[in-house]
Amino acid sequence: MIKRKKTRKIKIGNVFIGGDAPVAIQSMCNTDTRDVEATVAQIKELIQAGCEIIRVAVPDMEAAKAIGEIKKQINIPMVADIHFSAEYAMEAIRQGIDKLRINPGNIGDESKVVMLVKACKEKNIPIRIGINGGSLEKDILEKYNNEVTPEGMVESAMRHIKILEKNDFFDIAISLKANDVERTVEAYRLLSKEVDYPLHIGITEAGTAFRGTILSSVGFGILLYDGIGDTIRVSLTANPVEEIKVAWEILKSLGLRKRGISVTSCPTCGRTQIDIIKLANKVEKMLDGMEKDIRVAVMGCVVNGPGEAREADLAIVGGKGVGLIVKKGEIIKKVDEKDLLEEFMKEIEKF
């Protein structure tokens, strides 16, 4: 079992992150925030897929003003992503935002920081400091040979953290996103030794669904297995619903969260005599969204089949044009390939 690093617990709307709270899954809308209808529709789709915290971009005052209306129509906490403007942040707070992602070092002079921190404290609104490799401060870049380094990213984070701490504000989460696995992992490892604020894990600009899924799985896997990470956001150049699906699968693969039914299935080989690829995909699709605590396996042959089936609650083991249905290691039925899916689903329903 993974031993998670114990971080400070913070509250975002009705969701906790850090401490003993489960690793929370978040995404970001790619709709125009000013378009309330489109944004709400996307958030509802994301909630359906398992999104627990949603972020929206707030690039102007009109977007900030739309927050209240959006919030009325959704039931998960909402984060405003703001750059350089204490004014948009103040408006987001007035509109009932649950968390701000804003870097206090670049919103203006000290009076603005004081104003913002005061408003956040009054409403218990946490701030995420979000460091991105692509937007490091010039002097930090110069210090590190004009390269984006894990050390430089942590230095930037500490600078923003200190501004908030100086103002007696500790309701903080931090992210340190580079666009590759190594710098991201090293940055989080370094920061995790320095502070106990909850960490929001992400690899930025990870790429399309294919590449981004792999980069995020590799990077998050390394960090989470080390116990680092309190909330995750998978970044994909794709429909954000895909981000949520990938995030869940990563957390499930590490035993950090549970959701739905996972299907163990074999890669098939020259020994396989029924169409396992088609069958496994169909089984996975039919189980999608079903909430049962049940382990399912779809195996091609008798080499590893029976062993895997023993660990599953219900399994298919393929033979020549037929399949065995196996329940907790016992063969309960031998079925023609054409009836296999239907018979198997009956057993699932019964379980």
Next chain:
Amino acid sequence: MIKRKKTRKIKIGNVFIGGDAPVAIQSMCNTDTRDVEATVAQIKELIQAGCEIIRVAVPDMEAAKAIGEIKKQINIPMVADIHFSAEYAMEAIRQGIDKLRINPGNIGDESKVVMLVKACKEKNIPIRIGINGGSLEKDILEKYNNEVTPEGMVESAMRHIKILEKNDFFDIAISLKANDVERTVEAYRLLSKEVDYPLHIGITEAGTAFRGTILSSVGFGILLYDGIGDTIRVSLTANPVEEIKVAWEILKSLGLRKRGISVTSCPTCGRTQIDIIKLANKVEKMLDGMEKDIRVAVMGCVVNGPGEAREADLAIVGGKGVGLIVKKGEIIKKVDEKDLLEEFMKEIEKF
């Protein structure tokens, strides 16, 4: 940079694994090995995708006899996957196989092991001992409360290793595949402390392309980042070509191998004003198979865009209905959205 554990180097046909050799990528045919034409066609497709070692199932004598004919038509090393039969293994050796995957503890009495080891030694054919959670020995299962544990898997591996070592055979690779991340990672970590044979990394029965990609990326990521793993096989219930694509992307994400051009692209958000998802996917597709040492980024807006573009050799940064083409941090063109792809590809060609 990842510091890889230094393992013993072995040679499989013309490919080295272990030692300072790059992490090799392998897959397994799901054709009927007896069908030479279909098997060769699949192997050629896999080679095209980047497969470096190919394994085939040898469930009977006819399959073993087909190996010679298949080998004549391909140019990567071939591994025979054999269970319980020294006779099929002997035939595979006669047919010129480059490596055997066989567990010496279950091929019969000592005379058979002696015979097989002698034949392998004469032709410098390495043996992979392949432990699968689904087929652990009964007495080992019983010892561990009838559960598949990392300790039990390592114990099983050591048993087979000792049989070979007793026969003065050290041309060995080992795999320890469980169907989940945690047991797989812990088993490899344990074994890696015990032996210096090269390790073949895999998660067995990982599932369909979606789930299997994530499980493998998470598990391999943890191990490879630790320096463990000399060759990898991603198991997917899918066309094995997908296994190769995923394997390459995992190794590339960790800087362990280089191939083709990777596209950094942002997840898009409410700030994006051109269709970055479509654009990034098109760019990725057009670059597929192109071998240039060039870093490419496709970014939606000016918040992180310019920073990311600075790290890329060529980048697109989106604006309102237009895109900037940026070369090593300098804006070289401002182009209408409709001409962006074409203009960008021109710059790629020029590079």
